[in-house]
Amino acid sequence: MFEQIAGHLDKNPDAVRRRVVAIERLMERSMTIPGTNHPVGLDFLLNFIPVVGSFIGAAMGSYMLWEARNLGMSKWQMARMAGNVGTDWALGLIPIVGAVPDFFFRSNTRNLRIIRKHLDRHHPATVTVEG
Template sequence: MASGLGGLSLGKDAASVRGRVVAMEKLLERGFTIPGTNQQFGLDLLLNFIPVGGSFIAAAMGSYMVWEARNLGMPKSAMVRMAGNIGFDWLLGLIPFVGAVPDFFFRSNTRNLRIIKRHLDRHHPSTAVVDHP
């Protein structure tokens, strides 16, 4: 099994995919913490401050998780829901600067990670890990 940046496995097995989508979600939604609070945010929120282009970049990065879901053989209905989450987030991000506010609360990548984890827990239970708070 090849190892990529940050020790993430480049394998096609379900455990490797889980590691990569968890890392992508963390980068996009929980990479930073507002000092003095427990409130987390990620690159997805920061990209909203780049008018129009930032929203496209965030949507492209979020689409990576849908690509991984496809590689796992997830049902099309789940991938359509994931694409809908990304599309809604993209639309919110098109509103310059103000779009960052709802994006702070509507975390499409976290929602999509939940969909992928549900599939992995059901179809690849050996990949399940105990999440820490």
Template sequence: MADKTSRMNPPPFGDFATAYTGRDPAAVRKRIEAMEHLLEGLFVIPGINRRVGLDVILDLIPVGGDAIGAAMGAWMVWEARNLGMSKTQMARMFGNVGVDFVLGLIPFVGAIPDFLFRSNTRNLRIIKRHLDKHHPATAVIEGR
């Protein structure tokens, strides 16, 4: 009877909730990709076809915006730690977040290097390499 009831009343968010909340590598990959998209690629600037996200927008808020962006980037590194990535890889990722933070501290002009450096995209690349090597079942074939 319980099985029949659970099939009739699926969870309110369906597969979305289970896909993004687990500790398994596939769920971590989805969360990190979603965070990178939020920080680096929310929309495209017309004319130059360059993606921009919350990270560049937060740079327009002096100091506080950079701190929020760095905290969100550090969350990605924390997720990498949960995957069992090496301390060297995590140090490199923290270095990327640190460079992004320091460059962003320059008022208003700091958005330009942040627009070009893209620490979160670099960190996503490091995490994907680790996942592809140690958890190949989580790999996603992307078409363009």
């Protein structure tokens, strides 16, 4: 059943770029802490749900890894991305204190950078100018 649902997602590199940018924004930069200019996202907030929050964050972060596999990215790139998700997951297992490293270690942003580099090199027509 999952394959049927997944098969409906557009595998066009431009569509993939839009989806991974959207998931990174949701997970890492969807809101700003009042009184600061530091953006945080769902990944940071999930750390306040002991243990389960870390697993939810890792599952959502793994979506970018799935998109990377669909793009045909190298095993080395995917291993780096998995390492980022795994590090974020492990740090998030520490109740409450796990939110502190997540404030600085943004695995989804790191993974987006890896995917963008691949897309820029192998699918240059998908490059967008960011402002």
